[in-house]
Amino acid sequence: MISGEIKSQIDKIWDAFWSGGISNPLEVIEQITYLLFLRRLDDLHTLEENKANRLKRPMERRIFPEGEDIKKRSYDDLRWSRFKNFAPKEMFEVVNDHVFPFLRTLGGDDSTYAHHMKDARFTIPTPALLSKVVDLLDGVPMEDRDTKGDLYEYMLGKIASAGQNGQFRTPRHVIQLMVELTAPSPGDVICDPASGTCGFLVAANEYLRSHYPEILSDTKMKQHFHHQMFHGFDFDNTMLRIGSMNMLLHGVENPDVRYKDSLAQEHSGDEESYTLVLANPPFAGSLDYENTAKDLQAIVKTKKTELLFLALFLRLLKPGGRAAVIVPDGVLFGSSKAHKELRRLLVEEQKLDAVISLPGGVFKPYAGVSTAILLFTKTNSGGTDFVWFYNLNADGWSLDDKRTPLLSDDKLGAVPTSELTAEEHIKNNLPDALSRWRSRNTTERERSPTDQSFCVSKVDIAAQGYDLSLNRYKEVVHEEIEHLPPQEILANLAKLEVEIQQGMENLESLLK
Numbered sequence: 001m002i003s004g005e006i007k008s009q010i011d012k013i014w015d016a017f018w019s020g021g022i023s024n025p026l027e028v029i030e031q032i033t034y035l036l037f038l039r040r041l042d043d044l045h046t047l048e049e050n051k052a053n054r055l056k057r058p059m060e061r062r063i064f065p066e067g068e069d070i071k072k073r074s075y076d077d078l079r080w081s082r083f084k085n086f087a088p089k090e091m092f093e094v095v096n097d098h099v100f101p102f103l104r105t106l107g108g109d110d111s112t113y114a115h116h117m118k119d120a121r122f123t124i125p126t127p128a129l130l131s132k133v134v135d136l137l138d139g140v141p142m143e144d145r146d147t148k149g150d151l152y153e154y155m156l157g158k159i160a161s162a163g164q165n166g167q168f169r170t171p172r173h174v175i176q177l178m179v180e181l182t183a184p185s186p187g188d189v190i191c192d193p194a195s196g197t198c199g200f201l202v203a204a205n206e207y208l209r210s211h212y213p214e215i216l217s218d219t220k221m222k223q224h225f226h227h228q229m230f231h232g233f234d235f236d237n238t239m240l241r242i243g244s245m246n247m248l249l250h251g252v253e254n255p256d257v258r259y260k261d262s263l264a265q266e267h268s269g270d271e272e273s274y275t276l277v278l279a280n281p282p283f284a285g286s287l288d289y290e291n292t293a294k295d296l297q298a299i300v301k302t303k304k305t306e307l308l309f310l311a312l313f314l315r316l317l318k319p320g321g322r323a324a325v326i327v328p329d330g331v332l333f334g335s336s337k338a339h340k341e342l343r344r345l346l347v348e349e350q351k352l353d354a355v356i357s358l359p360g361g362v363f364k365p366y367a368g369v370s371t372a373i374l375l376f377t378k379t380n381s382g383g384t385d386f387v388w389f390y391n392l393n394a395d396g397w398s399l400d401d402k403r404t405p406l407l408s409d410d411k412l413g414a415v416p417t418s419e420l421t422a423e424e425h426i427k428n429n430l431p432d433a434l435s436r437w438r439s440r441n442t443t444e445r446e447r448s449p450t451d452q453s454f455c456v457s458k459v460d461i462a463a464q465g466y467d468l469s470l471n472r473y474k475e476v477v478h479e480e481i482e483h484l485p486p487q488e489i490l491a492n493l494a495k496l497e498v499e500i501q502q503g504m505e506n507l508e509s510l511l512k
Contacts (some may be wrong), residue, residue: 006141009136010151013032013133013137014510016133017031019226020125020128020129020132022123025158027444030241033241036249037135038099039138041063042079045062045064048060050356059162064078066077066197071097072211080134085136091131092124092126092127095340099121099246101123102120103117105121111333120241148250152429153202153246154241156197165293167250167273168281170200170363171363171395172199173396173414176393176413177430179204179278180434181375181434182322182324182375184208185206186215186221186225189229190275190278191277191316193233193279194280195234195239195243195483197242197243198247198255198257199230199246200278200279201232201252201257202247202250204230204276205230205247205252211418226254227257228256230252230257231254233258233260234257234260240258240259247466254391261318270316272317272321274318275318275320276322277324279307280323281309281325282306283306283367284468296311296312299311300338300341300342302338310327314345316422320460322376322378325374326358326373327371327373329369330383330466331374340465340466344466349456350379350381351376351382352384352387353388353440354390355372356370356372356389356391356392356433357389357391357392359399360399361403366429372468384461386458387414388436388437388453389455391452393426393452394426394429396411396427397412406428407420414431415431429452449473449475456473456476
């Protein structure tokens with residue numbers, strides 16, 4: 001967790017942009033992202049300089065070339081450590097006329113972030129604002145990976161709290177639950193085909209660092225981790241830049257974060273390339289048949305994006321690969337031919353592991369749509385025996401538009417640092433869901449359909465036309481009421497009649 005002091009510094013930077021005339025939160029974070037990247041480039045160049053001086057030999061890799069650019073400005077002046085000390089007017093001229101043209105032709109940085117810089121735009125309007133923001137950013141400690149990552153997460157949270165573009169952000173605790181459910185391992189190749197700010201990939205990275213510390217000490221595993229493990233696709237260049245920087249600040253040097261319309265024909269080179277898919281794809285969209293990949297149409301003939309994404313996940317996964325994805329409830333019980341066929345395919349031809357029903361307000365204030373998490377394994381040969389259902393009623397936050405936390409920080413999320421009481425569980429079901437998931441093949445099989453979680457056999461699901469809505473199988477407990485024998489009821493009525501008659505007679509006597 002970042003300190004209150006650093007949060008205060010970020011708040012000041014944010015306020016400076018707003019008072020300086022930039023009110024779009026996405027534009028604010030994009031400009032901050034550029035400046036953070038410039039600071040990182042200077043740090044890398046300094047490391048190379050120090051290494052060369054220590055070894056008393058020329059630099060192996062120069063990020064900032066020697067000499068001058070085409071506008072006759074020394075490349076050294078383009079470094080953060082130099083221009084941060086310039087007067088506001090000169091700093092603005094250097095950044096606008098020299099630094100950004102340099103960034104757009106950058107080839108000296110190995111990260112995929114460098115590839116998203118070709119259309120980088122500098123939109124800070126005044127020298128005074130640039131000078132203030134650079135000064136504030138320079139005061140933020142960026143040495144520690146956890147601090148850098150948490151700092152960027154805090155800024156990403158501001159996109160959501162500003163009330164714009166929140167659709168790009170799945171709640172962090174829901175992402176954490178999905179990562180814990182799928183338990184990534186060092187050999188995984190992980191993909192999010194609708195990556196946005198790369199929240200799922202960042203969470204998988206943090207899980208792996210925590211559970212497999214050797215991943216960064218073994219040479220082969222480290223190479224895989226930094227260069228082959230993480231893949232994210234999006235067709236919004238701003239999101240690609242922000243997502244790449246998010247990964248970079250969380251310690252992944254060269255993730256594969258690239259421009260791709262996942263539902264278009266161009267995805268076809270990625271079939272069966274990944275062992276784990278984590279995603280919250282866009283809902284409620286509709287595409288033209290002509291613009292949709294033909295191999296996806298072969299799986300399910302539809303124009304609905306939520307169904308096409310499910311078909312895509314199956315196409316992208318290697319046999320044995322697994323997925324945790326968010327879908328709107330309509331996918332679970334929709335009556336169209338495409339809906340039914342896709343559910344049949346998941347149950348009969350693949351291995352559908354679980355359906356976790358999420359509370360209706362989990363994406364508020366941006367959307368009130370009811371959703372669920374689907375967990376499945378690609379087998380191409382069936383394997384569904386039982387499907388585990390869990391009715392997640394509370395996620396630790398209020399389910400209104402404010403989404404305020406209902407518990408202290410140590411009792412929130414899927415893996416809280418303090419144990420929850422029975423009363424607190426009612427406010428945060430995530431740890432219970434994770435615990436029960438791990439017992440889905442043992443004790444969970446014995447639970448009744450009246451419980452919060454239970455298993456349903458494939459035979460029963462097929463008999464219901466592959467309907468996957470939890471309420472189709474959940475049984476409601478009706479409270480038993482003891483009824484009196486008829487004779488006693490009649491006797492009570494007779495007694496009541498006598499009492500009413502006496503009351504009427506008393507009233508008449510009072511009125512006389």
